[in-house]
Amino acid sequence: MKVLVVHNRYRSEQPSGENNVVDAEVALLAAGGVQVSLFERRSDDIASMSLPQKAFVPLQVPWNRSARAALAARLQVERPDVVHVHNTFPLLSPSVLAACADARVPVVATLHNYGMVCPPGTLYRDGRICTDCVGHTPVPAVKHGCYRSSAVATVPMAANLTLNRSRWHSGVTRFFCISDAQRRLLVDAGMPASRMTVKHNFVTDPGVRRTGAGSHVLFLGRLTEEKGVPLLMAAWERLGGSLGLPLVIAGTGPLSDSVAAWAASRSDVSYVGLQDKASCQALTADAAAVVAPSAWLEAFGLVVVEAMAAGVPTVAPSHGAFTELISDGVTGQLYSPGSAPALADALRDVLADADRNQKMGDAARQRYDEDFTPAVGFRRLVEGYEAAIAAA
Structure with missing residues (x-):
């Protein structure tokens, strides 16, 4: 052909x-x-x-x-x-x-x-x-x-x-x-x-998978309003450090300066800027959860599948392609779109039980093997x- x-x-x-x-x-x-x-x-x-x-x-x-x-x-x-x-x-x-x-x-x-x-x-x-x-x-x-x-x-x-x-x-x-x-x-x-x-x-198998509980919550993507960055910041403020894990934000975009200033003012947020592919894969594999808080209707959601490949559950709004990529409560957690309190609750839920979180990560990897290799x-x-x- x-x-x-x-x-x-x-x-x-x-x-x-x-x-x-x-x-x-x-x-x-x-x-x-x-x-x-x-x-x-x-x-x-x-x-x-x-x-x-x-x-x-x-x-x-x-x-x-x-x-x-x-x-x-x-x-x-x-x-x-x-x-x-x-x-x-x-x-x-x-x-x-x-x-x-x-x-x-x-x-x-x-x-x-x-x-x-x-x-x-x-x-x-x-x-x-x-x-x-x-x-x-x-x-x-x-x-x-x-x-x-x-x-x-x-x-x-x-x-x-x-x-x-x-x-x-x-x-x-x-x-x-x-x-x-x-x-x-x-x-x-x-x-x-x-x-x-x-x-x-x-998604190509990254060759690295989560082996422990994960050391952070990860946002990976363009720093824009439509990607839900302001919503994530508002939800994280509501959590007030109660998760016991830092938020790592990787990427660049129009909101880079405001995100960097916000991260500098908090001990539980780390802004690492634009990362190469290998670093992104390592950050994903070391995450307890990946958050994709998009405000717009994502036609797909590559970051979700990349998290699946690493055996990491994802938190995302229940609209667009996310509802078919994520099995709510099985491979990740869905929340009501546009709601900072709902996003905060979903982050709490996905991290509340380490054993459940691990099972969700394993189920996410299985879904990757079935549909996205x-x-x-x-x-x-x-x-x-x-x-x-x-x-x-």
């Missing part, structure tokens, strides 16, 4: 789970004997463009003729059996679907977020979950400047969504949704249910490709 992966890489200055997923899948396919190649653009390249070129980038978000032509040339030379599209923003555009249609190559597309129904792909605005654009023309997104808090910056994304909705629906043979929660929402918004299947992201990920990828090829 020959697969061409199409992806616009996000900026390297901020960690991207989507970039990591694409890299992991490409490596997995190659290791499994699939002939896989990459057609990429990099958002980092925008910084080195001339001012006229930079000004032209937003105009190409809905349709990029040069990207279409370049992909068409690649398809003519390589003649893949299937094209796997990931992100097309901002340097590729849905014009890549037209190139595939011209070459009569079936397309599989992974939906990493809610970009098919929400211009910034987050379903989050002004500190709350927002579905104003779901199933409608995305005028509210422009009105509220949902991308980078700018109406002007949001216009190209809203235009992209509006102008290319039917092309996505007709030009993709099979969609990979990364959770059932995401699939249900998108189908309800009008996407073609018969061509949408759930393929969870996989590279072997499972490879099988589901190939099954999806074969189904798309057969349908075409």
Whole structure:
């Protein structure tokens, strides 16, 4: 099987789970004997463009003729059996679907977020979950400047969504949704249910697992409001050191300075900043629990599965993909979304009994072995490709 992966890489200055997923899948396919190649653009390249070129980038978000032509040339030379599209923003555009249609190559597309129904792909605005654009023309997104808090910056994304909705629906043979929660929402918004299947992201076995009770509670991720950092801080204040374990916060983002100042004022909080992969794995394996307090509807939740692989239970809100990733009271603890008291109670519960905590960690690892290993990920990828090829 020959697969061409199409992806616009996000900026390297901020960690991207989507970039990591694409890299992991490409490596997995190659290791499994699939002939896989990459057609990429990099958002980092925008910084080195001339001012006229930079000004032209937003105009190409809905349709990029040069990207279409370049992909068409690649398809003519390589003649893949299937094209796997990931992100097309901002340097590729849905014009890549037209190139595939011209070459009569079936397309599989992974939906990493809610970009098919929400211009910034987050379903989050002004500190709350927002579905104003779901199933409608995305005028509210422009009105509220949902991308980078700018109406002007949001216009190209809203235009992209509006102008290319039917092309996505007709030009993709099979969609990979990364959770059932995401699939249900998108189908309800009008996407073609018969061509949408759930393929969870996989996680490579970290090679390290928790061996004791754990020495801290861990938050690992971008320090933003939507990731629930302010909620976590409020919940931790309510606990007042009663857990007997410190909170370790690893990551970076817009709230880095406020988190660092808050951590410096407390003896039970440690802010360690951005960590490399090995350090993140070590921090996870040494955790009594991992907390993922996202305020938005996570389409997946990679940090939860990474904790599963290390045999560590997770605390998360009962919305989005978390309800299918976490078995409440079995592999982790769910709480009422947006409630600091509920989050504090869930943290108490998951740590109250060491034996129960250990059993939850063991159950989490078992769930990982069943559903999220590279072997499972490879099988589901190939099954999806074969189904798309057969349908075409």
